[in-house]
Amino acid sequence: MTGLKLFSRRILPQLVTLAVVVGLISIMFPGFFEISIANGRLYGSPIDILNRGAPVALLAIGMTLVIATGGIDLSVGAVMAICGAMAAWGITEGYGLGLTLLMALAAGLACGLWNGLLVAVLGIQPIVATLILMVAGRGIAQLITEGAILTFNHEGLIFFGSGSLFTIPTPIIIAIVTGALVTLIVRRSALGMLIEAIGINLRASTLAGVNTRVLLIAVYMASGLCAALAGVIAAADIRGADANNAGLWLELDAILAVVIGGTSLLGGRFSLIASLIGALIIQAVNTGILLSGFPPEFNLIIKAGIILIILVLQSPTIRTMVIFLSPAPVSQADTEKQAVNQ
Amino acid sequence: MPQSDASQPLLRARGVRKIFPGTIALDGVDFSLQAGEVHALLGENGAGKSTLIKCLTGAYRRDDGDILLEGASIDPKGTLDAQAYGIGTVYQEVNLLPNLSVAENLSLGHQPTRFGMISGRRMNADAREVLAQYGLDIDVTRNLDSYSVAVQQVIAIARAVTLSGKVLILDEPTASLDSHEVKMLFDVVRSLKQRGLGIVFISHFLDQIFEISDRLTVLRNGQLVGTEVTAEIDRVKLINMMLGRELEQEVRSHGKHHAAAGEPRLSFTGFGRKGSIEPFDLSIHAGEVVGVAGLLGSGRTETAEVLFGVAQHDSGEARQDGTVLSLTNSRQAISAGFGFCPEDRKTDGVIADLTVRENIALALQAGIGWMRRIPDREQKAMANDYIRKLDIRTPDAEKPVGLLSGGNQQKVMLARWLVTNPSFLILDEPTRGIDVGAHAEIIRLIEELCAQGMSLLVISSELDELVAYSHRVIVVRDRQHVAELAGYEITTDNMVRAIAAPEREAVH
Numbered sequence: 001m002t003g004l005k006l007f008s009r010r011i012l013p014q015l016v017t018l019a020v021v022v023g024l025i026s027i028m029f030p031g032f033f034e035i036s037i038a039n040g041r042l043y044g045s046p047i048d049i050l051n052r053g054a055p056v057a058l059l060a061i062g063m064t065l066v067i068a069t070g071g072i073d074l075s076v077g078a079v080m081a082i083c084g085a086m087a088a089w090g091i092t093e094g095y096g097l098g099l100t101l102l103m104a105l106a107a108g109l110a111c112g113l114w115n116g117l118l119v120a121v122l123g124i125q126p127i128v129a130t131l132i133l134m135v136a137g138r139g140i141a142q143l144i145t146e147g148a149i150l151t152f153n154h155e156g157l158i159f160f161g162s163g164s165l166f167t168i169p170t171p172i173i174i175a176i177v178t179g180a181l182v183t184l185i186v187r188r189s190a191l192g193m194l195i196e197a198i199g200i201n202l203r204a205s206t207l208a209g210v211n212t213r214v215l216l217i218a219v220y221m222a223s224g225l226c227a228a229l230a231g232v233i234a235a236a237d238i239r240g241a242d243a244n245n246a247g248l249w250l251e252l253d254a255i256l257a258v259v260i261g262g263t264s265l266l267g268g269r270f271s272l273i274a275s276l277i278g279a280l281i282i283q284a285v286n287t288g289i290l291l292s293g294f295p296p297e298f299n300l301i302i303k304a305g306i307i308l309i310i311l312v313l314q315s316p317t318i319r320t321m322v323i324f325l326s327p328a329p330v331s332q333a334d335t336e337k338q339a340v341n342q
Numbered sequence: 343m344p345q346s347d348a349s350q351p352l353l354r355a356r357g358v359r360k361i362f363p364g365t366i367a368l369d370g371v372d373f374s375l376q377a378g379e380v381h382a383l384l385g386e387n388g389a390g391k392s393t394l395i396k397c398l399t400g401a402y403r404r405d406d407g408d409i410l411l412e413g414a415s416i417d418p419k420g421t422l423d424a425q426a427y428g429i430g431t432v433y434q435e436v437n438l439l440p441n442l443s444v445a446e447n448l449s450l451g452h453q454p455t456r457f458g459m460i461s462g463r464r465m466n467a468d469a470r471e472v473l474a475q476y477g478l479d480i481d482v483t484r485n486l487d488s489y490s491v492a493v494q495q496v497i498a499i500a501r502a503v504t505l506s507g508k509v510l511i512l513d514e515p516t517a518s519l520d521s522h523e524v525k526m527l528f529d530v531v532r533s534l535k536q537r538g539l540g541i542v543f544i545s546h547f548l549d550q551i552f553e554i555s556d557r558l559t560v561l562r563n564g565q566l567v568g569t570e571v572t573a574e575i576d577r578v579k580l581i582n583m584m585l586g587r588e589l590e591q592e593v594r595s596h597g598k599h600h601a602a603a604g605e606p607r608l609s610f611t612g613f614g615r616k617g618s619i620e621p622f623d624l625s626i627h628a629g630e631v632v633g634v635a636g637l638l639g640s641g642r643t644e645t646a647e648v649l650f651g652v653a654q655h656d657s658g659e660a661r662q663d664g665t666v667l668s669l670t671n672s673r674q675a676i677s678a679g680f681g682f683c684p685e686d687r688k689t690d691g692v693i694a695d696l697t698v699r700e701n702i703a704l705a706l707q708a709g710i711g712w713m714r715r716i717p718d719r720e721q722k723a724m725a726n727d728y729i730r731k732l733d734i735r736t737p738d739a740e741k742p743v744g745l746l747s748g749g750n751q752q753k754v755m756l757a758r759w760l761v762t763n764p765s766f767l768i769l770d771e772p773t774r775g776i777d778v779g780a781h782a783e784i785i786r787l788i789e790e791l792c793a794q795g796m797s798l799l800v801i802s803s804e805l806d807e808l809v810a811y812s813h814r815v816i817v818v819r820d821r822q823h824v825a826e827l828a829g830y831e832i833t834t835d836n837m838v839r840a841i842a843a844p845e846r847e848a849v850h
Binding site for chain 2: 188189190191193194196197200201203204205206207208209210211215268269
């Protein structure tokens with residue numbers, strides 16, 4: 001019971017933010033909540049948000065784990081491009097769907113392994129270590145696609161981008177299943193606690209016998225695998241692999257989703273669900289701007305403005321102010337946090 | 343100007359209350375400080391010393407009570423505000439900027455300017471002048487971190503006095519100083535006292551309190567026990583005030599005899615690591631406590647780290663019950679049944695943001711592997727069991743361990759290893775920086791574990807303590823094991839002699 005209560009308190013700010021953003025959109029665009037079924041698939045703006053948000057949501061899952069260890073993975077956008085290219089190449093070369101998917105996912109895992117080795121074994125700072133692949137990754141993807149946009153027409157592969165299962169678009173299902181699976185694995189096993197321990201105090205964790213090296217490599221591999229799934233979805237969606245633009249800047253959206261989700265960039269306590277809600281918030285903002293009919297050149301500015309407001313509202317200073325101004329009894333968690341800060 | 347007007351204290355706190363969720367940290371505490379006196383503040387960890395200081399300096403908002411400075415009620419909003427009132431604080435960890443020069447540190451925030459630019463020459467001249475008052479003649483243009491902690495401490499004091507100048511609060515200033523440096527610091531304190539400052543002095547070292555303080559105030563569990571004139575109180579009474587009970591008088595003059603029968607449980611031969619500790623031989627039997635004595639930096643901690651595989655040994659071999667043991671990393675050591683409580687609890691020991699329960703379960707969980715999670719119910723039972731057994735003071739097992747006091751954190755560390763049921767436990771300075779009560783409990787615990795058949799290696803700079811529980815004592819000097827004392831040879835005198843004199847090796 002108390003666990004559930006703590007959990008709902010943890011994700012409350014994110015839920016409120018999402019509700020406010022969605023509320024604002026529905027004021028500006030009254031038809032927002034209309035959902036229809038056509039050709040055995042759901043259509044409508046909320047579905048669109050979920051569908052378009054799936055790649056960032058997938059990236060945010062891996063990113064949350066990496067950030068919880070005190071690291072960061074800048075390469076996920078480039079890894080998306082590599083894996084998308086791998087999938088397009090595999091299917092056009094006629095390797096069949098199963099083998100193609102396997103190759104794409106293996107490429108993601110290999111990228112994660114590379115990052116993990118740089119961070120955990122060579123001790124390179126994560127931001128620098130993953131920057132290498134962020135830069136080199138698009139080059140690798142271009143090598144795979146041989147410089148062109150590699151298009152394909154394989155229905156099986158396209159299904160992962162624009163197909164649907166029980167009327168729900170496939171990307172949504174992949175993101176939800178991955179999110180649920182990772183949450184289950186991380187919280188039902190001891191992985192979650194060990195990852196948090198590493199993020200809070202790496203040296204003390206090592207001295208307590210935690211296999212920090214292997215776990216660090218594992219979280220980067222998980223991030224690579226999530227990026228591979230996102231890359232396959234992105235490629236399947238446009239029926240082609242675009243080495244230059246697939247997943248471009250999405251690593252920043254993923255990091256932002258984790259931050260909005262309330263996980264500290266310093267590492268430690270994390271919540272996957274909150275990060276997923278964070279990804280939804282970002283996509284809701286994106287979609288909302290499009291729906292509201294502002295000229296497209298305003299999009300990035302408005303998005304930045306909205307995200308700034310969200311982060312300001314979540315900042316420690318504002319939180320203390322809210323606590324200070326509200327006559328209601330201060331919650332225990334907040335006072336404890338203050339006590340720690342002092 | 344020393345004020346002789348005793349009726350009006352310089353700083354006075356009346357009925358200060360501070361409530362944290364689950365605990366009353368301060369319960370109506372009175373405190374008064376005269377000008378020109380050194381007033382010691384004592385109490386176990388968690389007694390409320392730090393909380394009182396933080397209320398006085400505005401770092402915490404007090405929930406009730408008045409603070410009067412020279413008779414006028416003040417309400418500092420924060421440490422800066424307190425500074426403006428004339429109350430300066432110097433903490434154990436010097437919180438200055440190590441990468442700036444001494445002069446810059448002294449003048450930071452109020453640098454002398456010339457035509458709107460910082461005048462480096464005047465800043466340095468000012469700094470030299472200020473430090474000269476403290477008998478410190480150093481190059482003020484060098485970075486702060488090029489000087490010893492003691493010098494940094496004096497510089498911090500100089501800065502605090504320059505900025506505030508009425509009340510100086512010293513929070514465990516001597517914790518990381520050697521005896522020579524303590525003397526230097528005390529000279530500074532005495533000269534400030536002469537100048538009429540009121541000084542609040544917090545320390546765990548009773549000797550130092552008797553040496554420097556005029557009066558002392560004892561807190562216990564957030565309540566005022568009493569304020570006494572230092573010259574009129576003796577050590578036993580003071581300890582009684584702090585603990586609220588008679589400390590067991592179990593001070594022995596020499597160590598215990600151990601019938602080390604049969605094969606040793608662990609034997610290390612020619613074990614060492616270049617540049618860190620010279621090869622040494624060491625064997626430990628079941629139910630035996632081996633103490634390690636030596637000065638800081640002599641190779642004590644290095645011995646522990648090599649044994650636990652933190653630093654890989656490059657010579658020698660280890661045997662457990664006769665079979666060769668591979669000890670190239672900590673995980674191997676742990677699976678061989680070793681446990682290690684490091685000296686620096688904050689950076690090497692506890693995981694501050696994890697709960698008491700998680701911290702206790704960590705080593706056991708790491709040993710089992712991530713796949714087989716210890717069920718919550720078992721973790722809780724385990725944690726509650728040790729909270730009770732070791733008397734860990736925490737509202738519940740779900741409190742982040744970083745919020746506990748040092749002694750309680752140490753007990754959590756011990757609990758973390760005890761749940762793994764180790765056969766060999768290495769404790770590096772298990773009683774450093776913790777209060778008298780927890781101190782006695784940890785010593786009792788060491789004896790209990792030993793009686794249960796555990797082997798222990800305990801590093802300590804408190805020689806009395808080593809005498810109390812060791813069956814054998816290894817003396818370390820200059821990264822070498824230079825002597826081994828056993829049974830009746832274990833006396834503080836013998837240890838001091840072995841640590842000090844290179845030519846007079848040992849007594850046996």
